[in-house]
Amino acid sequence: MRPSEQWASATPRYLADPVITVDNLSIDYMGETTTHAVRDVSFTLGRGEIFGLAGESGCGKSTLAYGITRLLKPPALITSGSATFHSREGFSIDMSQLRGEDLRAFRWDKISLVFQGAMNSLNPVINIQAQIEDIFTTHRPEMGKRARVLKCGDLLERVGVDRSRLRSFPHELSGGMRQRVMIAMAMALDPQVMIMDEPTTALDVVVQREILDEITRLRADLGFAVIFITHDLPLLLEISDRIAVMKAGQIVEMDTAYDLYTHPQNDYTKRLLASFPSLTGDRGDFIRTGVADLQLTETAQEATE
Amino acid sequence: MTTFNPLDEQGAPPVVVAAPRSSFTQLLPSASPKLVVGLSIAVLIILWAIIGPFVVGDPNAISTQEFLPPGSHGHLLGTTETGQDVWSQIAYGTRGSLIIGFVVGALATVLSGIFGILGAYIGGVLDEGFALFTNVVLVIPGLPLVIVIGNYIPVSQRGIFLIAVVLALTGWAGSARVLRAVTLSIRNRDYVAASRVSGERTWRILVIEILPNLIPVMASQFVFAIIFAILGEAGLSFLGLGASNTFTLGTILFQAYNDLALTQGAWWWFVPAGLVIALFGCALSLINFSIDEIINPKLRNSTRAVRRKWGLSAAQIRELEGENIK
Amino acid sequence: MRFYLQKLVFYVVALWAAVTLNFLIPRLMPGNPVDILIAKMGATGQPVTPQTRASLAIALGQGGSTNWFVQYGDYIVNLFHGNLGVSVTDFPASVTTVIAQALPWTIGLIGLSTLISFILGIGLGVLAGWRRGSWLDNLIPVTTMFQAVPYFWLALILVLLLTRLSHIFPFAGGYDVYGGLVPGLTPDFLGSVLYYGFLPALTIVLSSIGGWMLGMRNMMVSTLSEDYILTAEAKGLRPYRVRLTYAARNAVLPSFSGFAISLGFVVAGSIVTEEVFSYPGIGQLLWTAVSNDDYALMQGIFLVISVSVLLANLVVDLLYALIDPRTRARS
Numbered sequence A: 001m002r003p004s005e006q007w008a009s010a011t012p013r014y015l016a017d018p019v020i021t022v023d024n025l026s027i028d029y030m031g032e033t034t035t036h037a038v039r040d041v042s043f044t045l046g047r048g049e050i051f052g053l054a055g056e057s058g059c060g061k062s063t064l065a066y067g068i069t070r071l072l073k074p075p076a077l078i079t080s081g082s083a084t085f086h087s088r089e090g091f092s093i094d095m096s097q098l099r100g101e102d103l104r105a106f107r108w109d110k111i112s113l114v115f116q117g118a119m120n121s122l123n124p125v126i127n128i129q130a131q132i133e134d135i136f137t138t139h140r141p142e143m144g145k146r147a148r149v150l151k152c153g154d155l156l157e158r159v160g161v162d163r164s165r166l167r168s169f170p171h172e173l174s175g176g177m178r179q180r181v182m183i184a185m186a187m188a189l190d191p192q193v194m195i196m197d198e199p200t201t202a203l204d205v206v207v208q209r210e211i212l213d214e215i216t217r218l219r220a221d222l223g224f225a226v227i228f229i230t231h232d233l234p235l236l237l238e239i240s241d242r243i244a245v246m247k248a249g250q251i252v253e254m255d256t257a258y259d260l261y262t263h264p265q266n267d268y269t270k271r272l273l274a275s276f277p278s279l280t281g282d283r284g285d286f287i288r289t290g291v292a293d294l295q296l297t298e299t300a301q302e303a304t305e
Numbered sequence B: 001m002t003t004f005n006p007l008d009e010q011g012a013p014p015v016v017v018a019a020p021r022s023s024f025t026q027l028l029p030s031a032s033p034k035l036v037v038g039l040s041i042a043v044l045i046i047l048w049a050i051i052g053p054f055v056v057g058d059p060n061a062i063s064t065q066e067f068l069p070p071g072s073h074g075h076l077l078g079t080t081e082t083g084q085d086v087w088s089q090i091a092y093g094t095r096g097s098l099i100i101g102f103v104v105g106a107l108a109t110v111l112s113g114i115f116g117i118l119g120a121y122i123g124g125v126l127d128e129g130f131a132l133f134t135n136v137v138l139v140i141p142g143l144p145l146v147i148v149i150g151n152y153i154p155v156s157q158r159g160i161f162l163i164a165v166v167l168a169l170t171g172w173a174g175s176a177r178v179l180r181a182v183t184l185s186i187r188n189r190d191y192v193a194a195s196r197v198s199g200e201r202t203w204r205i206l207v208i209e210i211l212p213n214l215i216p217v218m219a220s221q222f223v224f225a226i227i228f229a230i231l232g233e234a235g236l237s238f239l240g241l242g243a244s245n246t247f248t249l250g251t252i253l254f255q256a257y258n259d260l261a262l263t264q265g266a267w268w269w270f271v272p273a274g275l276v277i278a279l280f281g282c283a284l285s286l287i288n289f290s291i292d293e294i295i296n297p298k299l300r301n302s303t304r305a306v307r308r309k310w311g312l313s314a315a316q317i318r319e320l321e322g323e324n325i326k
Numbered sequence C: 001m002r003f004y005l006q007k008l009v010f011y012v013v014a015l016w017a018a019v020t021l022n023f024l025i026p027r028l029m030p031g032n033p034v035d036i037l038i039a040k041m042g043a044t045g046q047p048v049t050p051q052t053r054a055s056l057a058i059a060l061g062q063g064g065s066t067n068w069f070v071q072y073g074d075y076i077v078n079l080f081h082g083n084l085g086v087s088v089t090d091f092p093a094s095v096t097t098v099i100a101q102a103l104p105w106t107i108g109l110i111g112l113s114t115l116i117s118f119i120l121g122i123g124l125g126v127l128a129g130w131r132r133g134s135w136l137d138n139l140i141p142v143t144t145m146f147q148a149v150p151y152f153w154l155a156l157i158l159v160l161l162l163t164r165l166s167h168i169f170p171f172a173g174g175y176d177v178y179g180g181l182v183p184g185l186t187p188d189f190l191g192s193v194l195y196y197g198f199l200p201a202l203t204i205v206l207s208s209i210g211g212w213m214l215g216m217r218n219m220m221v222s223t224l225s226e227d228y229i230l231t232a233e234a235k236g237l238r239p240y241r242v243r244l245t246y247a248a249r250n251a252v253l254p255s256f257s258g259f260a261i262s263l264g265f266v267v268a269g270s271i272v273t274e275e276v277f278s279y280p281g282i283g284q285l286l287w288t289a290v291s292n293d294d295y296a297l298m299q300g301i302f303l304v305i306s307v308s309v310l311l312a313n314l315v316v317d318l319l320y321a322l323i324d325p326r327t328r329a330r331s
Helices: A003-008 A061-068 A100-106 A128-139 A145-158 A163-167 A175-187 A205-222 A233-239 A257-262 A267-274 A294-304 B033-055 B086-122 B124-139 B142-152 B160-171 B173-187 B190-197 B202-238 B249-258 B267-295 B304-309 B314-324 C002-028 C033-043 C050-059 C068-080 C095-130 C135-147 C151-165 C187-223 C227-234 C239-277 C282-291 C295-323 C326-330
Strands: A018-029 A035-046 A050-054 A076-086 A092-094 A111-114 A193-197 A225-230 A242-247 A250-256
Touching: A018 A061, A035 A050, A035 A061, A035 A076, A035 A225, A035 A250, A050 A061, A050 A233, A061 A076, A061 A193, A061 A225, A111 A175, A111 C227, A128 A145, A128 A163, A128 A175, A128 C239, A145 A163, A145 A175, A175 A205, A205 A233, A225 A233, A233 A242, A233 A257, A242 A257, A242 A267, A250 A257, A250 A267, B033 B086, B033 B267, B086 B124, B086 B160, B086 B173, B086 B202, B086 B249, B086 B267, B124 B173, B124 C002, B124 C239, B124 C295, B142 B160, B142 B202, B142 C002, B142 C239, B142 C282, B142 C295, B160 B173, B160 B202, B173 B202, B190 B202, B202 B249, B202 B267, B202 C151, B202 C239, B249 B267, B249 C151, B267 C135, B267 C151, C002 C068, C002 C295, C095 C135, C095 C187, C095 C239, C095 C282, C095 C295, C135 C187, C151 C187, C151 C239, C187 C239, C227 C239, C239 C282, C239 C295, C282 C295, C295 C326
Parallel strands: A050 A225, A050 A242, A111 A193, A193 A225
Antiparallel strands: A018 A035, A018 A076, A076 A092, A242 A250
């Protein structure tokens, strides 16, 4: 039975065991004219689920993720709604109410992030070890120095980077390595959710494949949920359990990956799916589901006549 | 004493790269209170410098009424040790100082442009040579050099323009270094590469693609050079190396100091000259602030006043501020 | 390694330039310094013999061969022996001795004031950049305005206010000469030095702090929008760590490299400040040399100032390479 079918039976698992519930969340960018970046978005993230968030640039997917984790900067403001975190220990926290010290302690421990373009996501003037270590010195002060260094090395090796790279500086690492370091940092406190914002967009396809394999392997080992944000829908179709398609700040369709691929309901979803060229099928076939782009095939036919 | 625009790792200010052939108005500063105040004061002083000397009396006219305090009949700001009218002297002095300021500003900008922009764009050995030359000039201390040179020049030949040239020659290096860094970073951007590949001529690329992005930086440096020149001239004159037969704010200060104005309590001779320099410098600094905000839009004001303008409630503003300082 | 070599080469070239400049200036300028001096001595009624002329000529480096290249060679050799000629002001004391007496005062005053100004300015800049829109932002125009004020005018106003109108501080000197204090590492002497040095230091700090503060604050604002700051905040790090190790550490870099440039300006300002406060440093010495047409001393001072500034620049450059790990990779 396909995993997605497992989800579709009885009460969907994501509802039975949710880790994040987002309720009618709206985020605006204040200014001379107010921009409604996220409009009334609701969804539930199941424990251990890979949830894909797809959409074109500017549709609000990153804003949504930052809003949930309270990383928005002025002039962005959450205007309504809430995001609740359900810890595996049994308690729930309304993330929009967290303040100050509580917010700081919550961060990274329960939800961590992997940003896009690790080119600039690492502090250029301190070495890798320092950057991973300060997660521990802040959140796990009871750890001794030796235990910390050991753990840092372990984390690196887990993502496939040699332990000796601890003393390197970010500019001495390749793009792929830097992204792996980011993933290692994200895993440091054994979080329950990892939000990944275009983690592989800036990398070449071979490295992309390696990183994705790494992520799915780690998820299988450690059981964290993933919100995977990208504009690359085919990628999501491959790795996600469920996918939400966003357009202009709203979720226009949300379904299991398989169902979204085979039976897209919304026009926009259909257009998105139609925009990715197919490797198989007739020349000019732009849709993987086999439905040809009528306009294009007609033109091709005219040309051959 | 120098102000630094924020620089990236190559030492280049993060220039807001306008799309090629963008409108000129995008480059103009927004009318913030700082800019308005700065411009008004600066314009007032410039007008005073131009019109003043035609309106006031003869600054050289000595009289027997020494050390009169301000307000004494006919002398708005009092008199000097030789009974000269301070008010007239200030008028002529402002003109002299401003002339030096603008001449040096122009000269230094041209020089820094040549050594900074041209060298960086052409690249290769020329660039290395120019860069080395710039750095050496930068590192050799300017004022002592000027003092030593200045001392060899006979007093009669020390005119305003000579002072201006000397100041320009010692003041262009810092700007050249910054311009070089900016040009290098722009030169590596995609749209310049595209122009080159599509066969555009060098001078066209320079003028149309690169120069418009340099204008805010150069404007800021021009303003800064003026401040540097006026202060530098004041310093030189104070040391006795200033222009010999023209009034500048520096020479007035020199005279006042030498004639023991302060010990005699004649503060009105000494204070106004420095005050004019300070005011003009402040005005120019304010203008520079506004230019800074063009160069780096992140500096634009997002204070409470602006946020209130957006129609946010007090609670929302507090919320925004709370989010900012996490 | 290549980086250090490049730096060394640069500083050697700069040093050579300064030294050669020093050699060329008197020879390129109109008028013969020896003649000017003789005329002056004659005017004051001092006896001038052919021997005086000859020794003066040698002291001013005009003696010996008339071939410039040979003179240059002699000049360089003399430099290596620390022989900068003879001072006319303090005849027959050597220029080296005279300078050696004045140099420590200037290094102490300038060095300390610049450091204080730098540290304070950077610190305030970090605060101002972190808390945007706060009252600190309003402090910036004020301090920047202090920068537009001529050093010496500010100094003289301070002198007027704090030494003549209210006798809080002394208005001249490096230490209490009349109180019978002898230079030495005694608390009395050092205390006196600090007391006398306070006003000149204050002038320098006030005039330059604005620049550091503004530069640092602008850079902080830029840096705070970088991606790694977002990462640091997302990691739940404490605010002070984000502010210091992530933001300030990166934001201070351009100011640091700019510190070297500003040294030249500081030297310039100090010359005037020392004159105003009659502070027994190099600046005042230069002033005296200029007034007395003491060419040998003037050139000696110029050389010493150049070398000091170059040395300071070199130190700052090396420090910079230490705090920014990308520098070595870039060269």
